[in-house]
Structure formats: C-alpha cells, structure tokens
Amino acid sequence: MERNLMKGNEALAEAAIRAGCKCFFGYPITPQTEISAYLSKRFQKEGGIFLQAESEIAAINMVLGAASTGVRAMTSSSSPGISLKSEGISYIAGSDLPCVIINVQRGGPGLGGIQPSQADYWQATKALGHGDFQLLVYAPCSVQEMVDTVTKAFDLADEYRMPAMILADGLLGQMMEPVTFPEKKESFKDKPWAANGHGGKREHNIINSLYLQPDVLENSVKARFERYEDIKAKYAEAEMYLTDDADIIVTAYGATARVAKSAVNMAREQGIKAGLIRPITLWPFPVKEYQKAAETAKLFLCTEMSMGQMIDDVKLAINCSKPVEFYGRTGGVIPKPSEIFEEIKKYNGGAK
Amino acid sequence: MTHDILLAGFGGQGILFAGKILAYSGLMDDKEVSWLPSYGPEMRGGTCNCSVCISDDPIGSPLVVEPSILVVMNTPSLEKFKGSVKSDGFIIVDSSMVDGTVDRTDVKSFYIPATQLAQDNDLAGGANIIILGKLFRETGIVSAETFKKAVEKVVPAKKAALAANNLKALQIGINYEG
Known part of the structure; x- marks a missing residue:
C-alpha cells in the first residue's frame, strides 16, 4: 500500500471520508483548522456535505441533526471550541446518537494558547457536558493511529449509538508522518431508529433527550449504562x-x-x-x-x-x-x- | 541510524518546504520519517523552525531538541540553536543571512551564501533548496537521486515548471565547495 506523507489533521479528515462520513460541520480554530480546509475541498468531489457553521454551538447541533437521520457525521475543534460544544454533546448522548468529535487539544484554561496540550483529559473522560453519560475516547499517538482510530470510532459509535471522541493534540495534528488508508467503506448496517423519510410506510421515529417522568428517564440512563459495561468489557485498548x-x-x-x-x-x-x-x-x-x-x-x-x-x-x-x-x-x-x-x-x- | 534535523530561519524563507523535501527523501528511501513545524503567530515574518526525523526505527518524540544536523538561515536561529547540536553534528549556515560563525570545535560547520547564490542565478526564493544541496553534499544522508525525486514529488503538479528551478538550485548547493 502506498505510504503518503500527511499532516495529522489532514489524515484525520481523509480517514473520516474513508469511514463513510457524509457530513462535516465545523468552525475554525488553531491547531485543527486543516481538518475543515481538507474536507471543504474533498467533500466537493466525494459528494459529502461540508458546512462552516456560524459557531461551534451551531456546528455540534448540526451534527445532532445529521446524526438523527442516520448518516455518519463529524465535527472537530480544539479545546475552547469543545467547551462550547459541550451542551450539544450532552444532547447527542441523551438522544442515543452516534457521531465523531475531534479535539486537537491546545493549552488552557480560557483561550489559553495554541501549542499542544493534554489538559482536556478530565473533560473528555469525566464530564463532557451535564448529565450521566460517557463518550468513547480514543487517544492516538501517531498519524497512522489517527486514521485507524477514526475508523474504529465511527464503527463503535454506530454500534452503541453514542458519541465518540478522538482526543489528539496540536503536535499530532500539525506533524507529518507516513500513513496508509483503508479502502472507502461503502456498506453500513441499517439504522432502524433513524428519523428519516419513509413515505408513511412505518411508525415515525422520534429522536429526543427529554423525559419528564423520573422513572422513565432513570430507565433510559440505566439502559445506556448497561451498554457502557459491555463496551468496557470488550473495547479497552x-x-x-x-x-x-x-x-x-x-x-x-x-x-x-x-x-x-x-x-x-x-x-x-x-x-x-x-x-x-x-x-x-x-x-x-x-x-x-x-x-x-x-x-x-x-x-x-x-x-x-x-x-x-x-x-x-x-x-x-x-x-x-x-x-x-x-x-x-x-x-x-x-x-x-x-x-x-x-x-x-x-x-x-x-x-x- | 537516526538523523534529527532542525531547520530554522525567518518565515518566508521556505524553511517548512525544505523540511518537507527532506522528509519526502526519507519516505522514498523507505525510512521512518516525521516532520513537525513550529506553528502560530511566529510564522508571520518572525522566526520559524521545523523538526525532521529520518530513521530506520520508529520515531519517538518528533520534536528535535538535540539536532544531529542544524540548518540556519538567520542570525537569531544560529544563536538560539547552535549550543543544542550534538557533538560531531553538522551546522549548515546561510552565510549571506547570518552574521558570525559557529564557535564550537566539536561540530562540523559549513558556510554557503545561499541567498546570494539564489539572487546571482535568478532563483529568487531558492536559497532554501540551495542550502539543502549543501546539506546533502556534506552529510550524504540520502542519495542525490532520491533527493531529486523528492523535489519532483513535493512540487505540486500545477507548478511543474518550478521543479526545474528547484533542481537547478539543488545542483548549485551540491556543487558549492568551501
């Protein structure tokens, strides 16, 4: 297989296309903007949707919308931008929607700096928004592993209907290394839960994170945590x-x-x-x-x-x-x- | 064998591009390679540097802190990085841009007026490639043939006409004695 020399950010973007990502919504921030730049070019040829949103908050809610229809959707940002997305991520988790979120970390807190950092570990693994929920969090350490983990993240996110994060940093995003890509994924499992057009042939699906009855909400959270136990047993690496x-x-x-x-x-x-x-x-x-x-x-x-x-x-x-x-x-x-x-x-x- | 290379100068001198050619050279020789730029506001006319590692083994930290080869294209970079070069390492200096010399006896220092040579040969902006030619002449880290292929690979197809100029610049550096 041909070894390409690519920046980590560009490799993440190409890997998303190969994994069947059809929608990307983002807002620029150093040091991850190459992801947006790359997808804005490539999606024109690949037939995907690239949209630069008016803000990070808009972008993550567009991901929620796209994921609701069953397509593979992604957003990316860097530390301060991820904080802005946190409300939307909680809604995505609460709605049992799959998606991939990339955080190319920079120094914090606040606007911090733009150089590499790993200060968002707690955020990614403990509390990326309010409520009881987890994200799958992958931490690649090379440009090749960025590609490999994007593929896994999309697959597992779909399987367990939950958001997945690639927790990278400015060093990995900006560096170039040799990388090979998998073939483009063309076939996907059905998503019978998706809220998409069906011509009135079935009962309509509802994507929702609001449960006003405490016992109903408790049951939905508990069901989610049962799935988490399954993931813990099978996918720690x-x-x-x-x-x-x-x-x-x-x-x-x-x-x-x-x-x-x-x-x-x-x-x-x-x-x-x-x-x-x-x-x-x-x-x-x-x-x-x-x-x-x-x-x-x-x-x-x-x-x-x-x-x-x-x-x-x-x-x-x-x-x-x-x-x-x-x-x-x-x-x-x-x-x-x-x-x-x-x-x-x-x-x-x-x-x- | 591992080469830890640091290239440093002003933004706009083609430091990152030169590093990219080095990295591609390693790639074409089936080596492990990494390329890491300094990024941020310093790229707008300030200092700029780039770490390139070429190795037979997987690369650990891609950030070069003790280079075996240092290429400098301005005075502040020489002052900042000359002390960090490993003993028996190489320092290649663009002597048309750098005041002063390397005051170390445990490293091999070479001087080439790359920016002047670029101007004299109608190769404006080609000093980065000329100095790379010198680097190859003195260190021989990959074959000249590989290096030429890397130049052709890195120059985008749309700008194929520039490949000839880059190869010319490369040859000037390779030929430069002194």
Whole structure:
C-alpha cells in the first residue's frame, strides 16, 4: 500500500471520508483548522456535505441533526471550541446518537494558547457536558493511529449509538508522518431508529433527550449504562511496551507517550528496567492492563501535558496498590525525553 | 541510524518546504520519517523552525531538541540553536543571512551564501533548496537521486515548471565547495 506523507489533521479528515462520513460541520480554530480546509475541498468531489457553521454551538447541533437521520457525521475543534460544544454533546448522548468529535487539544484554561496540550483529559473522560453519560475516547499517538482510530470510532459509535471522541493534540495534528488508508467503506448496517423519510410506510421515529417522568428517564440512563459495561468489557485498548519485567512503569497517552517511549529506551540502555503502558482508549480505560503490570512493577510514573489528570484513573485502576508518581508540563510545553528519563532515574534510585 | 534535523530561519524563507523535501527523501528511501513545524503567530515574518526525523526505527518524540544536523538561515536561529547540536553534528549556515560563525570545535560547520547564490542565478526564493544541496553534499544522508525525486514529488503538479528551478538550485548547493 502506498505510504503518503500527511499532516495529522489532514489524515484525520481523509480517514473520516474513508469511514463513510457524509457530513462535516465545523468552525475554525488553531491547531485543527486543516481538518475543515481538507474536507471543504474533498467533500466537493466525494459528494459529502461540508458546512462552516456560524459557531461551534451551531456546528455540534448540526451534527445532532445529521446524526438523527442516520448518516455518519463529524465535527472537530480544539479545546475552547469543545467547551462550547459541550451542551450539544450532552444532547447527542441523551438522544442515543452516534457521531465523531475531534479535539486537537491546545493549552488552557480560557483561550489559553495554541501549542499542544493534554489538559482536556478530565473533560473528555469525566464530564463532557451535564448529565450521566460517557463518550468513547480514543487517544492516538501517531498519524497512522489517527486514521485507524477514526475508523474504529465511527464503527463503535454506530454500534452503541453514542458519541465518540478522538482526543489528539496540536503536535499530532500539525506533524507529518507516513500513513496508509483503508479502502472507502461503502456498506453500513441499517439504522432502524433513524428519523428519516419513509413515505408513511412505518411508525415515525422520534429522536429526543427529554423525559419528564423520573422513572422513565432513570430507565433510559440505566439502559445506556448497561451498554457502557459491555463496551468496557470488550473495547479497552492499550499498548504494553517492555512491561513484563519492568520495575518502573511509565504511562502516557497520545504525543506524550512518544516522548515517554524514548525515555524508556534511554533507561533500558542504562540498565534500568522501565516499561510503558500507553492507553489507546481513555474511556473505556484499560484497567486490566494496569492491574497486570501492578503485579510485578514497583512504581508507576504518569506523564502528561497537563498538571496531572489521567493519574487519577491510573490510581483507581491499580487501587493505589503501588506508588503512582507524576511528571507533567503544561501550557503548550512539550516534555523532552531527557526530562522524563531524569524522573525515571530519580525513582529508580528511590526504589532500591 | 537516526538523523534529527532542525531547520530554522525567518518565515518566508521556505524553511517548512525544505523540511518537507527532506522528509519526502526519507519516505522514498523507505525510512521512518516525521516532520513537525513550529506553528502560530511566529510564522508571520518572525522566526520559524521545523523538526525532521529520518530513521530506520520508529520515531519517538518528533520534536528535535538535540539536532544531529542544524540548518540556519538567520542570525537569531544560529544563536538560539547552535549550543543544542550534538557533538560531531553538522551546522549548515546561510552565510549571506547570518552574521558570525559557529564557535564550537566539536561540530562540523559549513558556510554557503545561499541567498546570494539564489539572487546571482535568478532563483529568487531558492536559497532554501540551495542550502539543502549543501546539506546533502556534506552529510550524504540520502542519495542525490532520491533527493531529486523528492523535489519532483513535493512540487505540486500545477507548478511543474518550478521543479526545474528547484533542481537547478539543488545542483548549485551540491556543487558549492568551501
């Protein structure tokens, strides 16, 4: 297969087309605008709908509308724009609609900066809007994995009728790497629930998130959470790198995992038994992988481009059975492999 | 073998484009490659830089902090990055744009008046490619043939006429001694 050299953002956009995405609604924001730019060109040829909305809020509600009719729909933004979309995302979850939302994270809070960040972990995995709900959250760490996870995100979103997020960052969005694409998906499962034209041949479908009877609403939420349990059992994913004999498990997702892997390699060259767990899904969180590593590891070192958000899930996953330390940079600063290596050395000495 | 390359200069000098040609060269030789631009307001006439990694192995951090090859096309970039180059690394300087020289003895430094050469040869804006030619002459990180193919690949089909100028610029850099 031909290897193309592409920017992460453009690869995300092309992957969405290959996955059968027919509608994209967005509003520009650095560092993800290439997604819109790419789709505005390609959808003209591919027969999809590209629409630059008047705001992020409009864009996410257009996604709600398009998804209601059963087509594959997507929006993308960066951190402050995702906050604006949160109300719409909650409505999409409450209406049991599938869609894909891309967050190419930048520094925050507020307008923050435009350089890479991972400070939206809590938002993506715990509370992307009001109410009891989850999103599927994928955290790719390369341009190729951006493509692979977009495909999975669309498929799983449809299967479970829920929104899925690709949690990327400015580094992954802006960098170019070789990438190959799957064939374009042409056949899709029926969506008997979709609110689309049927010529009066069946009872009409209603897409709705309003339930004024508490017990009816409770039942709808509980049914959703039963589906979540199924996803947790089947679809949590992580990469395990040199973890079998590791004393120190470094853990990181997305771009930071690349830096952490370099640091683990540096440590191994010095004879330090370090390994890496890289969650590919952030929700569901790959709990089993951490539990397995905790049986033999002495210490976990969580590294993020934030002040420490995923570390909570690491501690919960292993039930605090081993020390979990943290190293992070934030505000758009990318950690260097040598910084993480120094932390590994520090804790390796401490563990002896 | 891994080459961590940092290219730096002013916005508008074609730093990102030069990096793209380097990355494509690696791609054509079936290497692992990454290309990471500095992005943001600094692109409007301020400083601009670009990290390119070419390796036989998967690439970890694509952000080059200790380059094995540094290409600089303005004085602030030389001052900012010269100290970060690995021992035995290369520094290639556009001497028509940069005041001063590299005050390190543990790196190999080369000077080429790329911007002047571009003007003299009616290749306005071609200094980035001329300096790449010099980089290939001194480091030989990929074959000249691969590099020429990369130029042809990166220049869009609509601007095919420009490929000839780019190849000419490349040759000027490759031929430049000193």
